[in-house]
Amino acid sequence: MSCTYSSASVLSSPDTPPGLDKKRHTRYWLRCLRTHLPSAYIPNDSNRMTLAFFTISALDLLSSLVPNTTPEERAAYIDWIYSCQIPSGGFRASPSHDLSAVKDGSAQWDPANVPATYFALATLLILGDDLNRVRRKETLKWLRCMQRDDGSFGETLVNGKIEGGMDTRFGYCATCVRYILRGKREGPDPTSEEQDTDVDALVECLRKAETYDGGMSEMPFHEAHAGFTYCAIAALHFIDRFPWPIRSQPSEGQRAFNKMPLRKEGIVSTTSSEQQGGIKTRGLTSPDLTIHWLASRLTATISSEDEEDTYADETDTPETCHDAHSFVHTANFPTSMGETSEKSRPTSHFALDWVGFNGRCNKVADTCYAFWVGAGLTLMNASRVIHPTPVRRYLLEQTAHIVGGFGKLPGDPPDVYHSYLGLAALSLLETAAQAAHESPREGRDKPVEERELKALDACMCVSIEAKSRLYAIWQRWGVHDGKDWDGGG
Amino acid sequence: MSDYSDADSNADSFEPRLTSGEPTPEPQPTRVDNAIADATIERLKVALKTVCQENAQAKEIVSRILLGTLPGSNGSLKRKRYETCAHCEEEYSVEENEKGDCVYHPGRLAVQYGCLSRVSLMSSIGRKRIDVGSDTWADHDDEVHGDPETLMDEPGFMEGFMWDCCRRNGREEEDASGSDPTWADLTPLPTDEGSSTHPLAQIAYSPDYEETMSYLRALMAANELSPRALELTEDLIDMNPAHYTVWLYRSKILFALESDLYEELEWLNETALAHQKNYQIWHHRNLIIDKLGSCEGEAEFVGRMLERDAKNYHVWSYRQWLVRRFNLWEAGELEFTEKMLKEDVRNNSAWNHRWFVVNGKVAAMGVGDPKIRAREIRVAEEAIKKVAQNQSPWNYLRGIVKRCGLPLAELKGIAEQYASLEHPHSVRSSFALDLLAEILAEEEGGKEQAGRALDLLATRYDPVRKNYWAYRKSQLGMGELKQAVNVIA
Ligand SMILES: [Zn+2]
Ligand SMILES: [Zn+2]
Ligand SMILES: [Zn+2]
Numbered sequence: 015m016s017c018t019y020s021s022a023s024v025l026s027s028p029d030t031p032p033g034l035d036k037k038r039h040t041r042y043w044l045r046c047l048r049t050h051l052p053s054a055y056i057p058n059d060s061n062r063m064t065l066a067f068f069t070i071s072a073l074d075l076l077s078s079l080v081p082n083t084t085p086e087e088r089a090a091y092i093d094w095i096y097s098c099q100i101p102s103g104g105f106r107a108s109p110s111h112d113l114s115a116v117k118d119g120s121a122q123w124d125p126a127n128v129p130a131t132y133f134a135l136a137t138l139l140i141l142g143d144d145l146n147r148v149r150r151k152e153t154l155k156w157l158r159c160m161q162r163d164d165g166s167f168g169e170t171l172v173n174g175k176i177e178g179g180m181d182t183r184f185g186y187c188a189t190c191v192r193y194i195l196r197g198k199r200e201g202p203d204p205t206s207e208e209q210d211t212d213v214d215a216l217v218e219c220l221r222k223a224e225t226y227d228g229g230m231s232e233m234p235f236h237e238a239h240a241g242f243t244y245c246a247i248a249a250l251h252f253i254d255r256f257p258w259p260i261r262s263q264p265s266e267g268q269r270a271f272n273k274m275p276l277r278k279e280g281i282v283s284t285t286s287s288e289q290q291g292g293i294k295t296r297g298l299t300s301p302d303l304t305i306h307w308l309a310s311r312l313t314a315t316i317s318s319e320d321e322e323d324t325y326a327d328e329t330d331t332p333e334t335c336h337d338a339h340s341f342v343h344t345a346n347f348p349t350s351m352g353e354t355s356e357k358s359r360p361t362s363h364f365a366l367d368w369v370g371f372n373g374r375c376n377k378v379a380d381t382c383y384a385f386w387v388g389a390g391l392t393l394m395n396a397s398r399v400i401h402p403t404p405v406r407r408y409l410l411e412q413t414a415h416i417v418g419g420f421g422k423l424p425g426d427p428p429d430v431y432h433s434y435l436g437l438a439a440l441s442l443l444e445t446a447a448q449a450a451h452e453s454p455r456e457g458r459d460k461p462v463e464e465r466e467l468k469a470l471d472a473c474m475c476v477s478i479e480a481k482s483r484l485y486a487i488w489q490r491w492g493v494h495d496g497k498d499w500d501g502g503g
Numbered sequence: 504m505s506d507y508s509d510a511d512s513n514a515d516s517f518e519p520r521l522t523s524g525e526p527t528p529e530p531q532p533t534r535v536d537n538a539i540a541d542a543t544i545e546r547l548k549v550a551l552k553t554v555c556q557e558n559a560q561a562k563e564i565v566s567r568i569l570l571g572t573l574p575g576s577n578g579s580l581k582r583k584r585y586e587t588c589a590h591c592e593e594e595y596s597v598e599e600n601e602k603g604d605c606v607y608h609p610g611r612l613a614v615q616y617g618c619l620s621r622v623s624l625m626s627s628i629g630r631k632r633i634d635v636g637s638d639t640w641a642d643h644d645d646e647v648h649g650d651p652e653t654l655m656d657e658p659g660f661m662e663g664f665m666w667d668c669c670r671r672n673g674r675e676e677e678d679a680s681g682s683d684p685t686w687a688d689l690t691p692l693p694t695d696e697g698s699s700t701h702p703l704a705q706i707a708y709s710p711d712y713e714e715t716m717s718y719l720r721a722l723m724a725a726n727e728l729s730p731r732a733l734e735l736t737e738d739l740i741d742m743n744p745a746h747y748t749v750w751l752y753r754s755k756i757l758f759a760l761e762s763d764l765y766e767e768l769e770w771l772n773e774t775a776l777a778h779q780k781n782y783q784i785w786h787h788r789n790l791i792i793d794k795l796g797s798c799e800g801e802a803e804f805v806g807r808m809l810e811r812d813a814k815n816y817h818v819w820s821y822r823q824w825l826v827r828r829f830n831l832w833e834a835g836e837l838e839f840t841e842k843m844l845k846e847d848v849r850n851n852s853a854w855n856h857r858w859f860v861v862n863g864k865v866a867a868m869g870v871g872d873p874k875i876r877a878r879e880i881r882v883a884e885e886a887i888k889k890v891a892q893n894q895s896p897w898n899y900l901r902g903i904v905k906r907c908g909l910p911l912a913e914l915k916g917i918a919e920q921y922a923s924l925e926h927p928h929s930v931r932s933s934f935a936l937d938l939l940a941e942i943l944a945e946e947e948g949g950k951e952q953a954g955r956a957l958d959l960l961a962t963r964y965d966p967v968r969k970n971y972w973a974y975r976k977s978q979l980g981m982g983e984l985k986q987a988v989n990v991i992a
Contacts, residue, residue: 051705055707055708058706059708061745091699094697095703227898236823374852399970404967
């Protein structure tokens with residue numbers, strides 16, 4: 015097996031996971047905050063709200079936002095975000111799309127964008143804004159227009175048409191916007207009197223995107239993908255339609271209803287909660303299989319060189335996957351080279367030192383999937399199926415970069431996307447490790463000073479601290495009756 | 504806005520331009536040649552197009568005036584006889600210019616002959632390129648003086664560049680679009696960062712990008728559906744293919760101008776190769792192919808894309824769409840998956856596509872049909888025989904059983920072929936062992952054995968997922984994991 019030691023490697027013994035170089039990562043993110051991103055980011059110009067979110071949220075997770083910025087600066091960031099708000103509800107994704115300088119005819123090509131609206135609201139929360147300037151009623155109305163008849167959400171609305179393909183990422187962002195603006199409760203919003211989105215239709219749509227192997231895709235029959243799987247699971251949490259907790263023993267009735275078929279197939283003829291006596295269709299028809307699929311994303315194939323078949327025992331395949339490969343007996347060897355290398359196989363398996371996650375079956379590991387899969391498992395109440403140490407070592411010794419931040423693969427230069435999701439994954443691993451060793455309450459109450467990174471809310475992908483600010487905001491809006499609040503997490 | 508864009512907006516009946524408050528002028532009798540003399544160029548283009556559509560003879564005449572023969576095509580293919588140089592503002596005859604010095608004229612011409620670099624393909628408003636013949640570079644050392652590409656805007660190096668449209672020296676004029684009558688009527692809209700003193704996620708825009716974006720915003724704000732707008736979208740897409748409205752804008756222009764969609768496809772082919780990870784390109788392709796109503800050549804194109812990346816998610820998704828849209832279920836798709844799996848039996852995308860082809864058709868029995876089921880099981884078993892340590896076919900088998908509502912025990916035979924508890928030293932597939940554990944757990948009195956299988960996985964055959972196997976064992980209520988040594992002994 016070939017394993018590249020990246021330049022940032024600080025080797026540690028298998029039992030003591032390396033520490034996170036917070037200073038270095040903070041420097042990376044402060045550069046992103048204070049100087050222009052290089053022109054290589056031009057292809058991401060239409061995702062500036064996303065880049066802004068990564069920057070602000072990363073600094074928050076590192077506890078480096080407030081110490082390194084003045085209140086005036088933070089107020090100016092907030093102003094910038096609001097300058098991207100569309101009067102008819104929602105946010106645009108970049109000032110590059112802003113046509114508001116032209117009085118008429120401009121609205122058509124400068125629509126609000128669903129992911130940008132989630133990222134804008136989340137960043138406002140992190141910056142401590144009270145969301146007072148958010149056009150709440152308009153945004154709720156617009157959000158409803160973003161949902162298709164089949165329950166899925168689009169990205170943007172142009173000329174009355176929902177655009178942006180079928181994609182559970184939009185469903186995830188939409189449910190998060192809905193959650194921030196009106197909590198989990200279904201039905202018309204009591205304060206604005208805006209109608210709710212069609213929650214049942216979304217659940218049905220997500221269930222249909224389950225794949226034969228237990229993962230989820232963007233639409234029926236597409237390949238299972240960790241990003242889409244996370245988005246579906248998190249969306250189900252935001253709308254409170256996740257299956258009953260797997261850990262607690264469900265009653266027979268609950269068990270039956272987790273497995274309830276889609277309404278079109280007959281058994282659940284109607285979905286309004288009254289008619290079902292308060293029982294609602296829930297997502298994920300086979301939670302155990304989904305956990306199986308997520309756990310299968312762990313892989314020791316962490317660099318593209320690992321994809322080559324270094325044992326030469328499968329001459330007919332261009333790519334191979336080392337998972338378990340180093341441990342499984344091969345019955346017959348197509349080549350004598352394969353046999354020789356099998357016999358000279360090392361007895362201790364350094365493949366176990368670094369373990370990453372891939373996004374699809376038989377693919378190489380990639381930093382970002384440490385978040386998509388790790389967070390998915392956390393939300394499935396199954397983070398304990400990961401051994402945190404080798405994943406930490408993979409992130410800190412293989413994909414962390416010497417200048418700070420994370421790259422996609424070992425040795426890759428850092429980029430904003432992988433750098434944020436690398437940190438987010440580390441925060442979840444920290445929480446999981448604490449849960450395993452120390453606190454029965456998943457380490458949530460552990461004081462910030464004792465943690466490396468702030469604890470992340472796996473669902474909203476911001477610090478639990480930032481998410482908690484919603485409580486007061488909901489009270490002010492009068493949308494909170496005490497039942498919705500799950501204490502974050 | 505000028506006459507130019509007004510005329511164009513009016514030509515598009517979907518977007519009536521409402522001019523309130525102005526009195527309607529008194530109608531005056533006029534003759535057709537007077538009307539021609541007074542009409543705008545764009546209005547005349549629309550008129551001429553209409554004449555060509557309604558009268559074949561008129562079309563012949565117009566062709567003779569505007570089209571020449573494409574060299575090397577035996578006169579069967581035509582090309583434009585005249586082009587206008589976007590930079591030097593003059594119309595030139597393509598034929599007369601053939602071997603002359605104006606081969607660098609921009610626009611579609613270059614795309615059709617494919618003789619220019621990508622840089623000049625983008626240059627509908629004229630761009631600077633390195634003049635390799637210039638004295639500036641005679642003693643230039645990249646190491647010492649820097650990469651010439653980066654010196655484009657350095658005052659001391661202007662002479663080393665030329666405008667790619669007309670080969671004028673780079674020193675002569677810097678702002679091509681500013682001096683070009685094609686753009687003279689348009690006031691560019693610069694990026695507006697709101698009133699914030701601290702915009703987030705600012706990107707170092709290249710002068711090219713900022714300029715193209717500024718003109719694009721001006722065009723979109725006016726909702727101008729014109730050839731020049733079409734050209735500009737091309738430039739912008741090349742720099743920022745993730746722009747979420749430019750594609751929609753482009754398709755609207757294409758359909759409004761009734762542009763040649765085959766030409767659009769040719770351009771898309773190139774663009775798709777340049778931006779393999781972009782999904783908007785594929786959505787746009789859907790639109791075009793859907794409108795053309797023919798998928799001729801598409802399978803080949805998709806094949807070529809998969810040669811570059813056999814697991815490209817967008818390409819596989821697009822292929823599914825083609826199969827659905829053109830009813831290609833029986834047109835060689837199964838054979839195609841066989842070919843792909845022959846190249847790489849671990850290509851999970853190909854396995855997923857096979858699942859789709861077999862089961863995805865509305866109301867299809869799929870593997871519910873015993874004959875088809877037997878065939879698909881055979882395909883998976885053959886693949887396992889070839890490479891047992893491959894998750895894809897094992898997932899495929901599980902999928903078949905699950906879809907048919909059969910017990911997992913149906914697969915006990917094959918699982919035991921590759922993982923037998925009687926021969927714990929020679930397990931040939933961790934996936935077989937995993938499956939066996941699950942089957943045993945459901946068997947009457949099989950928990951003990953299931954536990955042994957999970958111990959083997961955790962400690963010997965798949966230690967990467969050690970914690971997962973422990974979790975599975977805890978679900979059996981079987982206590983802690985045991986070391987494989989003890990299990991085997
Ligand atoms: Zn191999
Ligand atoms: Zn990634
Ligand atoms: Zn010229």
